[in-house]
Amino acid sequence: MNWLSLLIPVYNVEPYLAQCLESVMEQAGEGVQVIVLDDCSTDGSWALMQSLAARWPGRLQLMQHAKNGGLSAARNTMIDAADGEYLWFLDSDDKLLPGSIGALQRIVRAHAPDVVLCDFSVWRERPRLKHALRGERHRRSFEGPSGQLLRDPAQLLAGMLATGQLHAWSKISRRALWPGLRFPAGRYFEDLMTMPQLATRAASFYHCAEPWVAYRQRGDSILATMNETKARDQAGALLPLAACQPLPLLQDARVQFAWAHQCARGFIGAMRYAERLGRSAPRARVQALADALRADFERASPLLPARLARAYLRRGWLLRWMKLRRWLKWRPE
The missing domain is CATH 3.90.550.10 (Spore Coat Polysaccharide Biosynthesis Protein SpsA; Chain A)
Structure with missing residues (x-):
């Protein structure tokens, strides 16, 4: 072998x-x-x-x-x-x-x-x-x-x-x-x-x-050529890990914060695409995508957004806290 x-x-x-x-x-x-x-x-x-x-x-x-x-x-x-x-x-x-x-x-x-x-x-x-x-x-x-x-x-x-x-x-x-x-x-x-x-x-x-x-x-990487399908996969990338929830190691505080933080990073990256899409696509279509991305984020993350935001503040990660709040509240114009 x-x-x-x-x-x-x-x-x-x-x-x-x-x-x-x-x-x-x-x-x-x-x-x-x-x-x-x-x-x-x-x-x-x-x-x-x-x-x-x-x-x-x-x-x-x-x-x-x-x-x-x-x-x-x-x-x-x-x-x-x-x-x-x-x-x-x-x-x-x-x-x-x-x-x-x-x-x-x-x-x-x-x-x-x-x-x-x-x-x-x-x-x-x-x-x-x-x-x-x-x-x-x-x-x-x-x-x-x-x-x-x-x-x-x-x-x-x-x-x-x-x-x-x-x-x-x-x-x-x-x-x-x-x-x-x-x-x-x-x-x-x-x-x-x-x-x-x-x-x-x-x-x-x-x-x-x-x-x-x-x-x-x-220049032709996934992030450089985003579309709605890629945005959904990015926001929900850690959903398979959520399916492993009975594993004891997933209850570790270090894992839960890092996991939720990575979910937030994926969600924010996907929402930035939604914002760009909003410059040319109908508002209803962009709103539906944004709602789906938020739902995927909440299903994939072990921490609710409010709890993750508090964890950011405890660590002094003010910029992370501000970004998360902004994209959770974002709506197409």
Whole structure:
């Protein structure tokens, strides 16, 4: 059995794919399975995959969907095909930074955690000083202790939710955690829906406070191309976690605040889209969307809005308090 499976979904990423796979194959040694799945790309991605596979004979496992199913479906297919003890999802327009797989292997050999979290850097084609000043060279994916094995699932979940960095590619997990858990096909913000559930299954974790992934900033991201469907998925992204409510760790005060705060962030982001929509769409349509977003927020959050607002004030988070109040009261003109 391989100790690691790297799972790379591909859809119309021909300009970026070679950089991604080169960053993996330069450091993927024995015991590392690399699966690359084409989700019916309409550009030259599939042909490029075949060409790149010839550069590393027998080292890339190529797959192809018969019809386009989206990112979640692609990842789910690869989970079923993986045989590694650990799973690492990598988007095909991003890349692994040098030494990442070796650093992961040292942690796995020394501590064997259920989940390993890594940090990341934002990768821009034309980085500027302002980007460096924003801390884009090193973004944390976890708020809490680093460099040690921890066995507190509530701390894992609260630390993930606190940063809001819930992407799948910064969490390497045991394949044994995935039975019965899959990414939601046909939904947006699928990582927010899935990774918190994964955290509830982990008995131990390790956070490495080093960037292992270079995340490419693109102009056609989900947030840059919002619509009503995406707004609903954003506001209700943590509804699957609410369905896990009987779990004792979800009653932890750290988890409840971080969870409610992340729900508020998603709600506010979705409401900003509703406000933009209100400049061109009928008022009744925008009002219906705003009402639905508020309802999704309240169903997903473990704390009622008024209680979360009081928690913000106790922490001195006046700006957060003001934003939450504004968007809870917002109505289209």
